[in-house]
Amino acid sequence: MRVVSLCPSNTDIVCALGLGHLLVGVDRSSLKDPELAQALPGQGRGVADVGTDLQIDIAAITALKPDLVLASLSVPGMERNIEQLQAARLPYLVVDGHTLAGVQRGIRQVAEALGATAAGEALVASFAEALEDVRARSREARRRLEQAGREQDLPRRAAWEWWPKPIIVAGRSSWIQDFFEILGVENAFADIEQESRPVEDEEVLRRAPDTLCASWCGSAERRMSLARIGRRAGWQALPAWQTRRIFFVPERLVGRPGPGLARGLRELYELFYGDRAAAMERLAAAARLAPDATVWPQV
Numbered sequence: 001m002r003v004v005s006l007c008p009s010n011t012d013i014v015c016a017l018g019l020g021h022l023l024v025g026v027d028r029s030s031l032k033d034p035e036l037a038q039a040l041p042g043q044g045r046g047v048a049d050v051g052t053d054l055q056i057d058i059a060a061i062t063a064l065k066p067d068l069v070l071a072s073l074s075v076p077g078m079e080r081n082i083e084q085l086q087a088a089r090l091p092y093l094v095v096d097g098h099t100l101a102g103v104q105r106g107i108r109q110v111a112e113a114l115g116a117t118a119a120g121e122a123l124v125a126s127f128a129e130a131l132e133d134v135r136a137r138s139r140e141a142r143r144r145l146e147q148a149g150r151e152q153d154l155p156r157r158a159a160w161e162w163w164p165k166p167i168i169v170a171g172r173s174s175w176i177q178d179f180f181e182i183l184g185v186e187n188a189f190a191d192i193e194q195e196s197r198p199v200e201d202e203e204v205l206r207r208a209p210d211t212l213c214a215s216w217c218g219s220a221e222r223r224m225s226l227a228r229i230g231r232r233a234g235w236q237a238l239p240a241w242q243t244r245r246i247f248f249v250p251e252r253l254v255g256r257p258g259p260g261l262a263r264g265l266r267e268l269y270e271l272f273y274g275d276r277a278a279a280m281e282r283l284a285a286a287a288r289l290a291p292d293a294t295v296w297p298q299v
Contacts, residue, residue, distance in 0.1 A: 001067045001114065006081055007053040008033060010070040010095050012258035013110045015039035017119045025050040025064045033252060058084045068113060070095055074257050097257030098195060100131060100178040107259065123259060130262035134269050135182045141273035142184050155245060155272050159188040159209035162255075164216055164228065166198040175257060179265055183272055185211065201232055210239040213268070215249045224248040225293040244296065247271045247280065250287040 004025040005011040011030040014023060020039040025048040030036050037044035048064055051057035054077045061069060069092040071081055085092045093113055096106040104124045111120020145154050158180055160170035170176035171192030180187045188209040189199070216224050229246055230236055240246050249271075253264035270279035284294050 002065060003114070004050055004061055004064060004066040004069045005030060006050065006056055006070060007072045007074070007078075007256070008036060008252065009074065009097060009106075009256040009258035009260075010072060010110070011036050011040075012256060012260050013095070013107055013123075014070070014114070016123055016259045017107075017111055017114065017116050019114055019116060019119075022114065023047050024066065025061060027051065027053050027056070029053060054078065054080075056081050056084060058088055061085075061090065062088050067091065068093060070110060072097065072257075074098065098173060098175070100175045100261070103175065103257050103259070103261060104128065106257065127259050127262055131182060131265065134265050137269060138182060138184045138273060141269075145273075152243075155183075155185050155211040157188050157207075157209045157239075158183075158185045158211040158213060159204060159207065159240070161212060161214040162196055162217055163198075164214075164220060164223075167201065167204060168196050168198050169204070170196050175261060176254075179254075179268060182265065183268060185272070201234070205234050205238060208239050210243050211245040211247075211272070212238070212240040213247050213249055213271075215251050215254050217251050217255060221251055222288050222290075224287065224289055226295065227292070227297050230297050247283075248287060248289060248294065249283055253283075253286070 001022050002024045003014065003022045005014060005023060006027050008027065008030045011026050014020060015036060021041055023040060028049055028051060031044050031049055040047050048060055050061050053075065069085055069090050071085060071092050071094050072078055073094055074097050093109060095109055096102040104127060107124050108120050111117055142154060160176045162168045162170060169189045171194045172190045173193055174195040177187050177190060188207040214224055226246060235241060249267065253267060267279055267283060270276065280294050
């Protein structure tokens with residue numbers, strides 16, 4: 001079977017199922033991810049580059065004569081990929097993945113389509129177990145902090161920032177909402193029904209999150225820094241700034257709706273309740289941030 005994946009989350013699912021050898025073409029971000037590339041034929045050298053997740057190379061995909069193209073609608077703009085696949089009359093599957101439950105449905109979709117139902121169920125079970133482990137550990141960590149009288153150290157109200165200008169935050173219909181629920185905190189923008197939405201600075205300040213997680217997508221990722229956040233008007237008065245709970249997380253750990261989200265959630269646990277300093281160092285290195293990106297500016 002000849003399979004093409006149009007985004008890293010789908011590549012992640014195929015490889016986690018042990019079926020990376022079926023891939024004849026993948027998106028450019030999958031090829032650039034060292035961990036994903038390791039699981040691809042020839043460590044990435046044996047598969048074709050079929051463009052980016054938002055600008056696919058339909059001619060290259062057609063030339064590969066795929067039996068199945070694994071598509072996605074997890075990012076606005078991906079619908080254009082579907083239109084091109086339909087016009088080229090290529091067989092495709094839109095993989096679910098807007099929430100953590102959707103990720104599990106997506107794993108089952110891909111596994112069934114590739115004739116690996118048992119492997120799919122095993123992967124879903126492993127993923128669900130990882131989520132529940134973080135839920136239990138978060139509950140215990142919060143209990144310990146409360147019993148120790150350290151309520152000031154408890155994160156309670158968090159915001160998630162996908163893009164800096166305009167600020168785009170995660171809403172209720174997303175796996176970020178699920179992350180926050182597992183970690184025991186409120187999503188400051190849970191009333192937004194969409195997966196994400198642009199907001200003004202004033203709206204963030206008004207909602208006053210005591211924790212801010214930033215995972216800027218694409219080329220903006222390497223520019224994440226506390227200095228940039230601190231230069232926003234009024235943001236140094238934000239509870240998240242005052243409590244020093246502003247965290248930067250690489251998009252590949254938390255922005256791809258596949259089994260790899262479990263790893264991202266574990267890192268968030270460490271930021272919220274565990275060895276924060278070590279987690280911040282790991283994540284800064286993974287995102288290739290500037291050396292001073294996580295240094296708190298002098299007020």
